[in-house]
Amino acid sequence: MNAIKEALKNVSDLWSLMVGLKVTGRYFREPQRTVRYPWKALSNTDTYKGHLELVGGMKDPFKPRCISCGMCALACPSNCLTVVKRKAPKPTPEEEKALAEAKERGEKPKDKTPKDPEKFIYDFSLCSLCGTCMENCPAGALQFSGNIYMAGYSRNDFLFDLVVKMRESEAASPAEPAAAPAATSEA
Amino acid sequence: MPAEFIRILIGLVAVAVSVGLIGLVMVWVERKVAGHIQRRPGPYEVGPNGVLQPLADALKLVGKQLFMPDGADPILYWLAPVLSFIPVLLLFLPLPVGDGLMALDINLGLLLILAFAGLTVLSLLLGGWASNNKYGLLGAARAVAQSVAYEIPLLLSVLAVSFVAGSLNLAEVVKGQGTWPWNWNIMTQPLAFLIYIVSALGETNRAPFDLPEAESELTAGFHTEYSGMGFGLFFLAEYANMVVVCSVATALFLGGWQGPVLPGPVWFVLKVSLLMLLMVFFRWTYPRVRFDQLLTINWKWLMPLAVLNLLATSFFVKLAQFTEVRW
């Protein structure tokens, strides 16, 4: 008796197979969920955090805010940052004179060295995008770019200088053509 | 006899061409349907809606290097894919696509199909055995147990229909049915139809009965080691087998080429495609059964049911003969 009951139950359970077919049949008719990617844009890229980039200053958006303090490099868990400070520019004769005068007066000479970094080497292949560098930057000079199209043929393509990157983006930007030559001559 | 010979020759050529074509089309259909079920587009880059994708895949398969694992049996290893493909070509010969449109009009067409269909399992066994791979061996063992088991209910359900029709010639069976669905054998033999479909899934190793190649257990089962066209032939044979079992089902149960308004071959192709689509849907909906369950379904359910069905059918056929009532 029990065996028959069980057998009947098995048969009635076969209905679940039809229910499954109904589900797949329904989705077969419904529109697709995939984005045909290269032809259509993705919708979720705006909150993506890509590789690091330098933040420009208030006045000149293409002059890094970075003050070359090296906190980021110290904080980085993967040692992927190297900040190279600028050397003090060679003083002109007039400046030297003024410097000497100031010294005579007992004033402390003002450090004229520009604070922005000479080089800001960033190894994206090591970076784990944790954001520790940004959190520890006293000047707020780092941010994640929204660049999702980072691709390269070799490891070395991911080892780049953020200062150069910034200059490139400046050259690419059409706005303020007058500011561009000034920046390059500075460098 | 020369006329008959030429007919078979033309038939063979047509079959060889159409099997290749069907293979390509089925790959595309399967991938497209699977894609849409899974709410993605499927292939769509190569050609309009990706119709040329199977062709590109076939070219890739042909271009790939064929290699053989160390310690494999070279003769059996290469014989297996060929052996899986050749019998399938023969299976197409007695299929009645339209009225009189068949390559080989013989009285024992059904028997020929069943006999040669049994041969495919040999190729799976050889492929799995000869590739000197443990997964291949397990897959081959599964394939044999499964095919041998499922052939019996398949045979019994087919026999029930041929009892009613009184013939083993597929064309005769089709002619015995009428134009409208209620004249088809499925109305008198629904149980045989169900048994046939389930056994056909088992016989062609289609999901949910794709045990010999269950990739989550046996990586790829019997064809684990095959590359390039070796794999391609197994693949093609699988689709060709599908077409054959669906065609037989159409001829036996769904009235073959018979149907209103449209010409016969169109009806035939339509019905076969519908069955194939059903099989594709099965594959993309259900999980795989376990091996012992597979055999349980066969020996404990399909077999007794098929035997009962056959007994009942023969009883009614005899009864009808005595009372001279056509039913």
Next chain:
Amino acid sequence: MLQNAYPDQIAGDFYTENFAKKAAEGSLILNLGPQHPSTHGVLRVVVELDGEYILRAEPVLGYLHRMHEKMAEVKTAAQFIPNMGRVDYGQALGWNWAFVGAVEKLGGIEVPERAEYVRVITSELNRIASHLLWWGAYLLDLGAFTPIMYAFDDREKILDILQIPTGSRLTYSYFRIGGVASDLNEDCVRRIREFIPWMRSRLPMYKDLVSDNIILRKRIEGIGVIEPDVCQRYGATGPVARGSGIACDLRKTEDYSVFRKLDFIAPTSELKDARGRYDVRMIEMEQSLNIIEQCLDMMPEGEVLVKGAPKPSWKAPKGESYFAVEGARGKIGVHLVSDGGKNLYRCKLRAPGYCNLSLFAEVSQGTILADAVAILGSLDLIIPEIDR
């Protein structure tokens, strides 16, 4: 028979040879993995087969071993957080939490209340994502190809939501010592609120398509029965233990963070088999949605990072601490020892999957190959977590 056919061939590596020493006469030794479709990465299981029946099984680990515990000893505590996202790609935030929790315990750091809620919301979202990943992959193991696509459809929504505060989609390093890196913005909260009813509406479909399916039920019912004493001997936790009827949810028993204030149940199942573990996870997804909903309502305004939160150069004070959270796979424990130096003295990670997998050898004995795959899948294995 096959392994003896070519005696001049290499018999296998160290583990196969070691395993083969105890092999019975005439049995077949099969390496499932490290590259095998059902092992979700690089797990390797050496099995001894008699036909399709498993006589013995032995998991072989270490293919993804990265020695996180050594890395912890060469970095400061705050610098180690990104590593935690890489331990477990399924539920990275659980590991984030276990580690920062242990450091906070060590340093006696209080976490702002809002940060606690943010942690609960994000890690529960992550738990749902992890269970969806498991669900899809498990069905793939059982031969159903479509469910994983539906699961990923939903999982993508979660990843999109989590991308807003964390910026990443898989390997989050979002929690900070003393809080979290950023607050949930309005857009994020709105999308979570939209997600909850959506996900609830999807669960019946999952039930129709899969849970009730007769083939699936026959595949997982009565398979891989794990008795409670097996859980105790092997230290299995999480859904595996709860599927065996042990009420061991740390969110209930330890009531860390704000879980005491939340109304939810930790489901258990008396079935003890793969079905029990399946059910537990499916109910957990529902419960996680409840938790998230309540948290969104109860979340106070305020800071998400405590004032004076430790900088990367912060030195953990001397002492030791152990902190455990309930991850998607079980008890995630972090044992820290600090000698007051720059780096941690010792960091011991307790991976739940490691203990859950260790019982596989016993449970799989005498089952057939297909069942072993079903059991392996029901343990919800994430290999990077097991190998660490």
Next chain:
Amino acid sequence: MDALLKGLPLTYLAACDYRKTGKNWQAILPASSLVAAAQRLFKAGYFLEDIGALDCVEGYVVTYHFAPFETAGRVAIRAIAPHAKPVLPSIAHVFHGAEWHERETRDFHGVVFEGNPNLVPLLMDPDMADCFPLRKDEKARARMRDILEIGEVRFCAPGFDLMTPEAPAEAAAKPAGDAATA
């Protein structure tokens, strides 16, 4: 816990603050009573969370964390394996899961567990079986009393002073020295 470990040859037993360090009890046992303690904990419904060694001046301090399933709490059982001959008895026949934890400890610290049924490398490569990544240099080792929680001492075997904090005067005299050795 007092009752649970009663009659076992103990070295050190202390109650700890669960809120602060995540454990209620810690006990240091001589290697010989490890298995007996494990058996008692098993009977009391505890499960083994993990085994982790700690390379200290005194030797490898192997910590076994046990926890109950359905309530909060944690017991740390410790045993000290000397550097010269780091051998401890295995508890893998009591808690079967310990097999893997012990193999892991062998991989990382080189502590050998006698009686483990299959003490082969688990996470490390078999070719690197005698490279123990978590062993520390002589100089880098800290003392147990400095890094482990002392707790509220309930029992301390006579002559065992490894966990006794140094006298205040002495401690005040050399905190700088401690930091340096660390």
